Amino acid sequence: MKPVEKAKTQKLVSKIESGNFDENDVDSLFIKLRAYSDGFPIFKEISDFVAHNDLRDRGISNQSLETMYLRVKFFLEYDSPKKPLDITSPFPLWIKRLMILQVHKANEHTLKEKFNVTKQRLETRIDKGFVEDKKNKMAIYKENMLSAETFNAIKHVMSFISGNAPFNQDDMIKELIGVLRKNKLVFDEYRLLGIADKITICTLLLFHKAEFDFKGYKIGHSEISCEKHSISINTRFIDAEGKEVEHIESFGNLHINGCVTLKNNGKELSILHQLMSTNLDVEYWCSESLFYIEPITPEAPNYLCKKLN
Numbered sequence: 001m002k003p004v005e006k007a008k009t010q011k012l013v014s015k016i017e018s019g020n021f022d023e024n025d026v027d028s029l030f031i032k033l034r035a036y037s038d039g040f041p042i043f044k045e046i047s048d049f050v051a052h053n054d055l056r057d058r059g060i061s062n063q064s065l066e067t068m069y070l071r072v073k074f075f076l077e078y079d080s081p082k083k084p085l086d087i088t089s090p091f092p093l094w095i096k097r098l099m100i101l102q103v104h105k106a107n108e109h110t111l112k113e114k115f116n117v118t119k120q121r122l123e124t125r126i127d128k129g130f131v132e133d134k135k136n137k138m139a140i141y142k143e144n145m146l147s148a149e150t151f152n153a154i155k156h157v158m159s160f161i162s163g164n165a166p167f168n169q170d171d172m173i174k175e176l177i178g179v180l181r182k183n184k185l186v187f188d189e190y191r192l193l194g195i196a197d198k199i200t201i202c203t204l205l206l207f208h209k210a211e212f213d214f215k216g217y218k219i220g221h222s223e224i225s226c227e228k229h230s231i232s233i234n235t236r237f238i239d240a241e242g243k244e245v246e247h248i249e250s251f252g253n254l255h256i257n258g259c260v261t262l263k264n265n266g267k268e269l270s271i272l273h274q275l276m277s278t279n280l281d282v283e284y285w286c287s288e289s290l291f292y293i294e295p296i297t298p299e300a301p302n303y304l305c306k307k308l309n
Contacts, residue, residue: 001036001183009033010185016199017191023202033179040182042167043175049206057213061222061258061275064166066214067105068273069260070098071161076264087130087154088141096139099126102157115153122157125150165255165274169200172276200278201285207256207276218261218268222275226282227252230307232296251282251308282308 001009009032015021016029027050034047045060056062074095078085085091103123111117117125129146130139146154173196180187192199204224212220231249239245256276262269283291290309295301 005032006183006185009183013180013185013187016195017187019195019198021198021202023205026199026202027206033183036183037175037179040175040179042171043179045167046172046203046206049210053206053210055211055213055219060166061207061210062212062214062220063101063104064275065212065220065258065260065273066216067098067101067162068258068271069214069216069220069262070094070101072260072269072271073262074098074158075161076262076269087139087151090133090138090140093132093134093137093139096126096130096132099154099158102160105160105162106157111153111156115149115156117150117153122150122153126154163273165277167276169196169276169278169280172203173199197278197280197285201254201280204254204256204276204278204280212258214260216260217263220258220260222256222258224254225257225272226254226308230305232303233293233306234302234304235296254278254280254282254285 009029012025012029012032016025030043030047030050034044034051037043037047041060048059049056077083085095087095100123103119103126106119106122108119111119111122115122125146128142129150130141133140173193176199177187177189177192180192207222208224210222212222214220228249228251231251235247237245237247255274255278258273258275260271260273262271286308291306292309293304293306296303296305
């Protein structure tokens with residue numbers, strides 16, 4: 001980093017550290033350090049969002065949505081109808097892509113312990129073990145290229161759907177601190193940790209209404225969401241003996257939801273997948289203007305709930 005650019009970046013760091021900053025300052029910091037963040041994939045993902053916030057066709061979030069899209073597609077076309085898949089015979093090319101994406105989601109320790117293979121090695125074996133016929137969009141097995149143990153490892157990684165968010169607030173802040181340290185910028189780690197929530201709320205805005213092109217049936221998208229969109233506010237809860245019990249409801253924390261859409265039996269099916277989780281309490285961080293109160297149902301006008309718009 002040139003000295004003059006480092007000096008500008010240092011000013012940004014000091015401003016953010018003071019607590020007197022907004023989303024534009026956070027965006028600027030990610031942009032300033034984008035080219036100097038090798039080895040910090042989550043920081044790079046967010047800085048790429050600042051630079052290209054129209055339509056994403058790569059990155060951690062895009063890949064996570066692609067994995068979910070293909071995994072649900074596989075479930076609908078093979079698992080649910082109990083249609084067997086013989087990977088020694090030609091099969092759809094998108095399934096090979098799913099195999100590799102599922103390896104990324106797998107547990108390294110489990111693969112080593114059960115199948116004596118690392119994630120990187122299994123990915124390489126899948127890539128080399130199947131020829132890609134791109135014209136016909138088919139994958140073709142190379143005879144005697146894969147061992148029985150490798151086949152079992154592939155079967156394992158294809159057996160689960162992972163709904164976990166690819167990263168969270170703590171991951172992001174940890175990598176931010178790592179990038180600042182890597183570039184020898186002056187900062188107080190404890191101060192940054194103290195304003196981590198405010199940095200995070202600024203970051204969430206980057207993901208709101210973002211679009212993703214993972215070559216699926218439709219473009220995916222993401223938006224700020226929460227764990228619960230409605231809570232009861234004047235309902236008494238009783239136990240089996242008729243005694244009133246304390247019942248505290250919460251909207252939970254804010255997060256980023258991604259949405260993928262598939263076509264199934266002539267109808268569209270939308271699946272939500274969490275892309276980033278946070279520690280941000282909904283009622284603390286959302287304006288009161290976003291909430292409204294209404295009856296739980298028209299038939300029970302006296303029982304009210306609070307909803308988040």
